[in-house]
Amino acid sequence: MFWLFFNHEQVRTMSRVKRRTTHPPYWHVLKNNQRQDEKISSDNLRFVREVIQDKYKNKSPIKGSDLDIEKKEWDPKTKRSGVIARNIGVQHMWEKDGKKVVCTVLHVLDNHVIRYVPPEEYAKSIIGAKVFRNRKPLGCLVVGAEAANPDRFTRQYCSLFSEVGLLPKKRLARFIVTPNAVLPPCTPLTAGHFVIGQAVDVYGKTIDYGFQGVVKRWGFKGGPASHGATKFHRRGGTIGTGRDKARVWPGQKMPGHMGSERRFCRGLKIVRINMKYNVIYVKGTVPGPTNSIVQIFDTLLPRRKFTEAPPHPTYFPPEDGTLPQEDIWDSSLHVFGSPSISV
């Protein structure tokens, strides 16, 4: 019955769970190289760069027809892969009736599939066991984005990619997929993976506000600005009763670190896709500051899932060489090149 009182009673679950850490998990491979000032001559540097280029020369693009894994049909219960993107800002667009809409611009980076972990293996790992404790296990696709110079990373980290023959990526992410949506390693994922009008979930780390007081962090009202208030303008006030339990309850709202937490924004609609620059415009806002990395995947919300088959398992450019339409707009949006709206 406590939900009836949630206005004046603090919810004290999850109070002891640590919400953020500065160190990565213990099973993470050490990533960044301790850069020593190596005095290499410019000729040798050039040679090293040539070797890197030769080693990681562009592979021919994977066609939809020659997928290793047998192509499976899409069904409403399929979970497709997601995509790593960067939130590059917010742009205003207008709908066909003149209503202004705030859209977030997401730039899909150079994503490549690194590895597929089949359901049986993933269910044995620590995280997989937790996630699939009472459910049927699903597979996991590891996707990487933003290729970088191998010099920056440790050998262990580069080895994750060298088996596949890719330049090491700055960012890795895991996406839970059903076995029929599996992609072979080295498959590129682009903005065409998504469909106009579909709903997506965007997962990112919120803006880091640092150590914040109780007014900004929890929305407390503080005290009066004048009328004789002595040193009580933005403070919390009382933190407990005297009698009941005679201590401060865990979960008591107090000043502390605010932000830099992982959050989902569910059910955001895709209103525009630019295939040339690999950019998606999503209606609404997304967790995290500008230029931060987010993960986008098909929505979990049951009423906004696909009714028709999307590009499954992902989008491949047409094999007859025809270029896709560069800029695709949702039917509800006003295209900028079209005549002004007359109501």
Added chain:
Amino acid sequence: MLRRAVLQTFRQGLAQSFFKRNAVSLSETTVTHQPIETSDEADEKSVSKQKPGDESGNTVVVAPPEFRFMYPEFLPDPAMERRNRLKEKLERIDMLQRRSVVEIPEFYTGSVMAVTVADANSPNKFARFVGICIQRGGSGLRAWFILRNVVDKQGVEILYEMYCPLIQKIEVLRLERRLDESLLYLRDALPEYSTFPLDMEPERRLNNSVVPINPLKVKLRPRPWLERWERQNLQGVEDLNLPQRFYDKAEKVAKPWEKYDLMLQYRKTIPAEEQEKIFADVHSQLQQQEFKRKIRRRRGIDNEQ
């Protein structure tokens, strides 16, 4: 004296073009500012010209320096945390697309404009408003301006977003500048300074290359005011005739060191090299659009005749 000093800093042909557009800066800024500012523009020619090669050997088209006053919304918000080159590029493409449909003319604070907007609640389905532009701001597709007029003894201000597709037409009835960048003091001025007839005709200028500065000094109503105008160094306002204590407090509160703060200016503006790149990007398309419009206008006049 000032004119001669500035003329000496760079070439003859360029000086004239600089004066034509940037005349307001002569009255505002100190002498020290100008050589720094104009040495960048001295490298650019007044008419868009091909710069002799960069490394690749290709000629580089450079936009005229006036562009940053004519089209200030193409410059992005200078806050470094929120800047992204790709997003700015895509936004500029959208802005040019919109400009190809609707003519968004050059205007400044102090110009009298008329805007026609699609409005479901109007009898004709279009609403036209005439007013003086008192402020303009925003960057990219968010660019806006505020028009002010006094209608039936009631002051009315409307904020228009320049790239909103509901806007059918933007006309500049009188293109001129005032002595200040923001004319918010017209709210506290006598109403005759903000009144413009709603059926005003567009005024033709004899000299098209110069944007005139109207040195009008506006008379304010007696206090109370909406803001402390004595603290804002307004040029376009008549002597305020306040008791000395107001001016003393204004001096106490003033920040005279800000005009020497180079980093503050740097953080508030986009560096000249980036501005060059942005306008070079955008320049040829804008010129093409203007050219097409001129042809259309000439054809319209010929047809009428």
